Amino acid sequence: MTRQITALISGASIAGPALAYWLDRYGWACTVIERAPEFRDGGQNIDVRGAGREVLRRAGLEEAVRAATTGEVGTRFLGKGGAVVAEFPVRESESEGATAELEILRGDLARLLVDAGNERIEYIYGDQITGIDDSSDGVEVTFEHAAPRRFDLVIAADGMRSSTRDLVFGSEASVRPLGMQTTYLTIPRTETDTSWWNWYSEPGGLTVTLRPDRHGTTRAVLSSVVYGEQVDVDARAARTSAADHKARLRRQFAHVGWEAPRILAALDDSPDLYFESIGQVTAPRWSLGRVVLAGDAAWCASPVSGMGTSLSLVGAYVLAGELAAHVHHADAFAGYERIMRPFVNQAQNLPPGVPKIANPRTRAGLAALHVALRAASTPLVGKLTGRFFRPPADKIDLPDYSHLG
Structure with a gap:
């Protein structure tokens, strides 16, 4: 019998379980390791657009995701006292709109991906990679707690601050x-909360938003823009x-x-308070030997x-399709970069002024x-300014790997 190819995937949020799902489908043996002590149900609203939605369709998960959406009906920008300044209802589009047609909580999507995978996929929580010894015929991996193991890839x-990436790529x-x-948290829902994504700003680059979920609570966000020198405070978060x-x-x-006092009062009781400094990852290459980057760790x-x-x-x-389509991992990694790099470059090319343009410093700027x-x-002007609400989610020709498994 042919030996089953093995892969260790670091990170169990979205990219990790999605990779495990596809690789298992192609006959690989997958182990997913996650430093959190257990599966993380928390997380804010995320959307699935364009090519991402097509991938869900090919995985047979589109309807499951639709059934688990947050029910968000659109985005409202608010002014003094919470008065509505402008609203953008959800559009029947796979790519357009501030609110996508498929809005789901991060934890709910991660759960769907984990549950969709075969029980053969091994998930290990409460541990992380501490050492990688890459050779021509495999990778010897050491862990914080578990005994060393050997994998093919x-x-x-494991995210923007990937410790695994740092071990290999420095x-x-x-x-x-x-x-x-930005700070994310879940707070109790009240009668004043709606099915809209409500967005309120004040001078100083301060923004408060509330979004619905399907669990009877409300997802809150507090954001502030750093002016002058951009201090990457997330690097000091630990x-x-x-x-x-x-x-x-x-x-x-x-x-x-508006609702800022309510959110501040809930800081101590929130079960999933999370803080980050928004950033982008730039990596000149996504693979080295038998190690490859995926998701936010790559881009x-x-x-x-x-x-x-x-x-x-x-x-x-x-990535999974290219690995299944090629005998040698180096050829698969090359194909992966060739297909994904232009798509990533477009996604990282943010509209001018983002994010500061939506978080003004002065009262005049806010007005x-x-x-x-x-x-x-308005319909006419909206067509001219649509780029701000129309990310390039469909700007890729997805390969068809259906013949592989």
């Missing part, structure tokens, strides 16, 4: 901060306590209106691109933003 799909890949700090993050938020948003386009989830799903599909949003919400 290792795939780093400083070759870089994270470019975009100058925005050395900053949760208490310090909360204290900073209470100082920054102390005098912000994080940032949440403001509207492309993160779709890129992860498409990248997993293409100008509201004028622009009112105009953009």
Whole structure:
């Protein structure tokens, strides 16, 4: 019998389980390792657009995702006292709109991907890779807790701050901060919450948003733009306590209106408070020997691109397909980069001024933003300004790997 090819995948969010699903379908033996102690149900609203939606369709998961969507009906920008400045209802489109037709919580999509995989896929929680010894015939991997193991390939799909990537590529890949700090949390739902993504801003680059979910709670976000020198605070996150993050938020948003006081009051009780500094990953190559990067570890386009989830799903599909289509992994990695690199480059090419343009520093800038949003919400002007709500989610010719498994 032919020996089954083995792959170790680091990261169990979106890209990791998607890769395991496709590789298992092609006959590989997959192990997914995740440093979180258990499956992470938390996470904010994410969308699936264009080619990402087609990948779900080919996996037979599109209807399952549709059944698990958040019910978000569109995006509303709010002014003083919560008055509606402009609204953008969800469109019947696979690519357009601030709110996509398929909006789902990160944890819900991850759960669908994990459950769709065969029980042969091994998931290990509460551990991480600490060493990689790559040779011509395999990769010897050491872990923080488990005994060393040998695999044919290792795939780093553990996010923008990938520790696996750093072990192999060092400083070759870089994270470019975009100058925005964001905090995500889940809060109790109240009667005033709606099925809209409500977006409220105040001068100083401060933004408060509330979004619906399907679990009877509300997903809240507090964002602030960093002016002057862009300090990548996320790089120091491990050395900053949760208490310090909360204290900073209470100082920054102390005098912000609308629902900011409610969110600040919920900081201590939120079960999934998460902080990050928005950035993009640039990597001159995505593979080295028998190790390859996937998802945000390879190309994080940032949440403001509207492309993160779709890129992860498409990248997993293409990488797995190329590995199944080629005898030698080096040829598969070359095909993967050739197909994905142009798609990633388009996704990382953000509209001018993003994210600061949507988070004005001055009162005059905020007034100008509201004028622009009112105009953009009209049919005629909306066609001219649509690029801001139309990420290049379908700008790739997806290969057909259906004959492989």
